[in-house]
Amino acid sequence: DAKTTQPNSMESNEEEPVHLPCNHSTISGTDYIHWYRQLPSQGPEYVIHGLTSNVNNRMASLAIAEDRKSSTLILHRATLRDAAVYYCILRDHFAGGTSYGKLTFGQGTILTVHP
């Protein structure tokens, strides 16, 4: 699986935007970029995913670099409830067999939101 690199931790103030970076310089053409987050004492939850174009949903936006070697998860107005570990994950949507389906988590970024 292609590797991702994220900062260990980031801090933000409530109601300010947060930009969480992810580097994936060895991404392949069929890798989608997925983001999951894990709130304290909970299981991970899906946030957003994309291939080449920027994506928006009700939780966040995903900005993907033109060369796809990096991406940024954007929380437009952080709330205290957004404090979590954010994981950037690459998934090959065309791989079959035993590679397909599983999520390979890195260390993620611990986001702290200050009131």
Place this chain on the structure above:
Amino acid sequence: DSGVTQTPKHLITATGQRVTLRCSPRSGDLSVYWYQQSLDQGLQFLIQYYNGEERAKGNILERFSAQQFPDLHSELNLSSLELGDSALYFCASNTPTPPGTGYADTQYFGPGTRLTVL
């Protein structure tokens, strides 16, 4: 609430013992995944089942086994437990689309079972 349930929430046992963790997937989901989260290894994929059949295996120890039953619930069996098996065990479910689509195939995670081996 993801719709995935896991029991028990906490489990404390001794080295050498055997335990069974149970997972009920979201209604209608055919696939179940098991993950282990420990402080030193992070979140690691263990095994996936799809409609009763094993689909993919990760770094699952030989002392660990799993199965998915006809009603689609799954059990993870851990035997000859060691101190290092202490971890959070998560189950996730979905119904994956075939390779080649752009669907997220979002995995929905349960709240986890915290296993402590003393």
